[in-house]
Amino acid sequence: MMIQHKNSISAMLLAALLLGASAVHAQTTEPVNVILDTDLASDVDDAGALATLLALEDLGEANVLAVGVSVLNEWSPLCADAITTFYGRPDIPLGTAKSGRDDGSAYAQQIAEEFPRSRGWESADDAPDAIDVYREVLSQQPDNSVTFITIGPLTNAAGLLQSDPCEHSDLDGRDLVEQKVERWVCMGGSFGFERDCGRRGREHNTSYDYEATKYALTGSNKWPTPVLFSPFYVGRWIKTGPGLEDLPEDNITRRAYELYYSDDIQPHPSYDQCALHYAVRGLDGGPAEDYYEIKGPGWFTIFDEGYGHEDEWFEEGWNGFEYDPDGLHTYKKEGRENYDEDLISAEIEELMKHNPEGVQ
Ligand SMILES: [Ca+2]
Incomplete structure (x- = not known):
């Protein structure tokens, strides 16, 4: 316990130093314009990531253009409404996927029912299609200015690429993305580090939505601007969550994590926060730039044949990476000199605990 306590204090000091460094960064660079696409349902790190993004916006480091839900859970859009309302941003355009699957959620319904909401929606059916929301928001942005971040299945990313011209833009989805989106940061993929799986x-x-993945990342009409992958095995060891118990009991992010665990909050993998944190603080010379090593360029690749073992066989869903100097895809991995799991965890958890003025 003594050692843990000491580590926690040094982590807090490191986080304070980093927050100071980030404040300097925020003063000298423009905020990152973000569209966040999230499966705010099955895992609770999406709730942590949304809180992190709204904190980064409050600190002047991000500008949240829109948030979309990428699964069909009937409570997730209402949960996103409650979270953005809690953090004082009831005006953020919100949308949701109109196709896909619902795998349930340990927290979305309770959060939607326990906390005030602003959009007047009685069910997910009342929420607009995320594709329409993204098209409208993108059409209003300067060219090459948007960072698109996905922390769930690629259903909406593929749907955006496939979208037709509309009242907001004469461009089809792929041309609109090419004109407006500087890059896509994708929490996803696995690039050959698993035992017995080769590359x-x-x-x-x-x-999860393999047809969408194939379309968005490998087809002839695939995403036309750079894609940076934040693989799951990076965020897996960046653990956050227990520090939320320092906050008031009616803090919405604390509540989401408590509902997920049904008891004391356990150190939880930060897959989604890790991708988002790097997208905002790690690109363009940000203070988190050196936390990771960037591999590539090349291309995300897929395998159509099944693969696995006697006890566990998957017909589809496998990916790899092919190096190519002309490729648009890169992925990040741990391992540079400045990579420190405790330090990154502390920095992210401080952001998850951050509240705009006037919020508990
Ligand atoms: Ca997620």
């Missing part, structure tokens, strides 16, 4: 791996977000 292939299988990850939830890029295998």
Whole structure:
């Protein structure tokens, strides 16, 4: 316990130093314009990531253009409404996927029912299609200015690429993305680090809606601007959550984590926060730039044949990576000199605990 306590204090000091460094960064660079696409349902790290993004916006480091839900859970859009309302941003355009699956949620319904909401929606059916929301928001942005971040399945990313011209833009989805989106940061993929799998791996977000993944990342009409992958095995060891118990009991992010655990909050993998944190603080010379090593360029690749073992066989969902100097895809991995799991965990958890003025 003594050692843990000491580590926690040094982590807090490191986080304070980093927050200071980030404040300097925020003063000298423009905020990152973000569209966040999230499966705010099955895992609770999406709730942590949304809180992190709203904190980064409050600190002047991000500008949240829109948030979309990428699964069909009937409570997730209402949960997103409650979270953005809690953090004082009831005006953020919100949308939701109109196709896909619902795998349930340990927290979305309770959060939607326990906390005030602003959009007047009685069910997910009342929420607009995320594709329409993204098209409208993108059409209003300067060219090459948007960072698109996905922390769930690629259903909406593929849907955006496939979208037709509309009242907001004469461009089809792919041309609109090419004109407006500077890059896509994708929490997903696995790039050959799994035992016995050679240079292939299988990850939830890029295998969940496999047709969407194939379309968005490998087809002839694939995403036309750079894609940076934040693989699951990076965020897996960046643990956050227990520090939320320092906050008031009616803090919405604390509540989401408590509902997920049904008891004391356990150190939880920060897959989604890790991708988002790097997208905002790690690109363009940000203070987190050196936390990771960037591999590539090349291309995300897929395997159509099944793979696995006697006890566990998956027909589809496998991906790899092919190096190519002309490729648009890169992925980050741990391992540079400045990579420190405790330090990154502390920095992210401080952001999850951050509240705008006037919020508990
Ligand atoms: Ca997620």
